[in-house]
Amino acid sequence: MTHLSPSALLDRLAALGIAAETVEHEPVFTVAESRPVKARIPGAHSKNLFVKDKKGRFFLITAKDETAIDLKRAHEAIGASGRLSFGSAEQLRALLGVEPGSVTPFAVVNDRENRVTMILDANLMEHERVNFHPLVNSMTTGVSREDLLKFLRATGHDPLIVRLPEPPAELPDGPDAPI
Numbered sequence: 001m002t003h004l005s006p007s008a009l010l011d012r013l014a015a016l017g018i019a020a021e022t023v024e025h026e027p028v029f030t031v032a033e034s035r036p037v038k039a040r041i042p043g044a045h046s047k048n049l050f051v052k053d054k055k056g057r058f059f060l061i062t063a064k065d066e067t068a069i070d071l072k073r074a075h076e077a078i079g080a081s082g083r084l085s086f087g088s089a090e091q092l093r094a095l096l097g098v099e100p101g102s103v104t105p106f107a108v109v110n111d112r113e114n115r116v117t118m119i120l121d122a123n124l125m126e127h128e129r130v131n132f133h134p135l136v137n138s139m140t141t142g143v144s145r146e147d148l149l150k151f152l153r154a155t156g157h158d159p160l161i162v163r164l165p166e167p168p169a170e171l172p173d174g175p176d177a178p179i
Contacts, residue, residue: 004135006136016147020134021142022141023041025037025140027136042129043128043129044129045065045140046065046130046131047064048103049063050092052084053080053083054082057080058087059084059119060096060107061074062119062124064121064127068166071083096108096111099136104132106133109151111155118152118159120161121163125161128144
């Protein structure tokens with residue numbers, strides 16, 4: 001099965017009437033690596049986790065880039081069966097047509113069999129403009145949150161918007177630590 005190219009994705013956005021602003025930049029692979037790039041682009045930025053549950057169901061979790069997510073409890077919030085584990089690079093390529101480091105909600109356009117459930121973190125959806133890689137990590141495309149929802153629904157991936165659980169706060173240690 002052929003996966004969309006970044007230019008074909010941008011054409012698809014335009015065909016849906018979605019105003020998108022794309023910036024080319026050096027390839028970035030992690031949230032930390034992408035901070036200087038993100039500083040130049042207005043709006044909220046994301047991190048994307050491609051995961052699966054104990055029954056082999058796949059989920060794409062898209063959250064605000066600096067959001068701490070408790071992966072040990074995330075399955076409860078998204079309706080998954082048992083603890084989540086990361087999908088393999090091969091599964092990512094086969095289902096979403098992207099490489100590790102280029103994961104993006106836009107990639108569900110390549111999931112024509114609807115095998116991946118799209119999860120959006122409520123923290124991200126509080127922002128007017130949201131930014132994602134357009135299938136490659138050398139560009140960033142910004143759209144309105146409403147247009148993101150319009151795009152996802154047009155691909156048959158009506159997203160589940162949830163507030164993801166945060167990791168428990170670390171207990172302080174030292175002389176003032178609780179007993």
